[in-house]
Amino acid sequence: MTTAYWIVAGPLALFYLYSGALKALRSPDRLRPMMAWVDRVPLPALRTLAALELLGAVGLLLPTALLAWPAPAAATGLALLQLGAIPVHLTGGDRRIALNLVLFVVAAAALWLSVA
Template identity: 85%
Template sequence: MRIAYWIVAGPLALLYLYGGALKVLRSPDRLRPMMAWVDRVPLPALRTLGGLELLGAVGLLVPTALLAWPAPAAATGLLLLQVGAVPVHLTGGDRRIGLNLVLLAAAAAALWLSVA
């Protein structure tokens, strides 16, 4: 199960490290071409989302042999983040939720594998 966890959690953490860093560091003007929803969210909320994504990624990467709780907590947080992201995309006219659904499934798998 540990190998399966790392197969799921490793790439998931890398995606969230990248996306979180973009949201924290880039201006909304530079994010707009890849994230159409940034104009509907206040800048502090955008930065907070990026910070939460970074924390979730780090939580997935903390070795579970060292501490048992960060991985399931991070996976749960990232799962909830995607549960909230889907309606944001759908209500804004952006119907591209395929990546959100994949990330939601991967976070659910990471959660399950982290407690199994």
């Protein structure tokens, strides 16, 4: 892995570790001020999103010379997660998708750097 990969993937993984932990541990009532969409998603789906974010973060952080597939798989999954998040925000009347777009671009960059 290159230094550029770690510069991109490190902060992305930290973001998803934080976000996934919040979704896994907090109740929807405590998440609502930060994430208005939690009322439109069933609790099991919210917890599944948390697990996917945490697994994606771990996948970004664990690539080794012997097992190189987790990094591209995690980056792909996190990019797809953001592509799915954009319609959720837009259909709920929340037009703030800039963070989703930035996270998508950063995940795509991590994917590209992980296979380069």
